[in-house]
Amino acid sequence: MSETVKKFLYVNRKAPYGTIYAQESLEVVLIGAAFDQDVSMAFLDDGVFQLTKGQDTKEIGLKNFSPTFRALGDFEVTKLYVEKESLAERGLTLEDLQNIEYEDEDDDWAEKPSIRLVSRAEMADVMADQDVILSF
Amino acid sequence: MATLHTVNKSPFATQSLLSCLAHAKAGDTVLMIEDGVYGASAGTGLAEAVAGLGGGVTLAVLAPDLKARGIDAARLMDGVKSVDYAGFVDLAATHDRTQSWL
Numbered sequence: 001m002s003e004t005v006k007k008f009l010y011v012n013r014k015a016p017y018g019t020i021y022a023q024e025s026l027e028v029v030l031i032g033a034a035f036d037q038d039v040s041m042a043f044l045d046d047g048v049f050q051l052t053k054g055q056d057t058k059e060i061g062l063k064n065f066s067p068t069f070r071a072l073g074d075f076e077v078t079k080l081y082v083e084k085e086s087l088a089e090r091g092l093t094l095e096d097l098q099n100i101e102y103e104d105e106d107d108d109w110a111e112k113p114s115i116r117l118v119s120r121a122e123m124a125d126v127m128a129d130q131d132v133i134l135s136f
Numbered sequence: 137m138a139t140l141h142t143v144n145k146s147p148f149a150t151q152s153l154l155s156c157l158a159h160a161k162a163g164d165t166v167l168m169i170e171d172g173v174y175g176a177s178a179g180t181g182l183a184e185a186v187a188g189l190g191g192g193v194t195l196a197v198l199a200p201d202l203k204a205r206g207i208d209a210a211r212l213m214d215g216v217k218s219v220d221y222a223g224f225v226d227l228a229a230t231h232d233r234t235q236s237w238l
Contacts, residue, residue, distance in 0.1 A: 011235070013152075013155070013237070013238070014238075021238070044155070044159075045151060045155050120158055120159065123159060124158075124159040124160070124161055127139065127159060127235065128137060128139060128161055130233060131233065132233065133139075133233055133234070133235040135235060135236045135237065135238050136238065
């Protein structure tokens with residue numbers, strides 16, 4: 001059974017708890033992962049805030065969904081493109097983000113980072129390389 | 137391999153239009169719809185930034201949304217194309233993908 005694999009990019013441009021977009025994006029990515037497509041995620045503008053470490057939502061009555069990003073590798077979602085300029089504009093560096101890894105089945109299950117830091121120009125290239133773009 | 141970008145928020149309220157323009161590539165079209173049409177007017181505080189970033193791309197607005205908001209087509213920045221709903225469909229059909237900047 002040979003089916004066409006399409007490149008899907010989920011674009012995240014909103015901070016995690018002020019609106020439901022970020023959490024819904026993650027839900028859709030996990031659902032979409034079941035369809036064996038080539039899935040990537042992009043984080044730019046306020047979307048980079050979704051990946052910060054140390055999130056604790058106990059006192060705002062919302063689910064802390066940030067640990068879910070670390071499970072994406074098990075669903076073969078291993079490309080998380082994060083825009084450098086968006087981080088810098090918000091006073092953040094890679095050090096402020098969660099460590100998200102996947103096990104590379106083609107390399108003896110070596111653990112590799114899922115986050116790929118890209119420039120704004122490289123992010124534009126990533127977007128232009130997709131078959132389908134879904135925005136959140 | 138061009139992309140149709142749609143922007144539906146006022147550029148005076150969110151960064152969506154400027155971020156979109158910063159990621160659009162030569163040959164792409166940026167279509168302003170709903171409150172996004174406020175970004176197409178000449179003489180605003182953002183017009184220079186929009187024109188500057190939008191250099192290599194085609195800028196377009198959805199005419200019914202302009203009309204609904206009482207924006208005269210004469211106020212549009214130079215080079216902004218006005219399309220109706222059928223024109224929107226044509227744009228979607230002639231580009232390889234569509235990206236919404238929410």
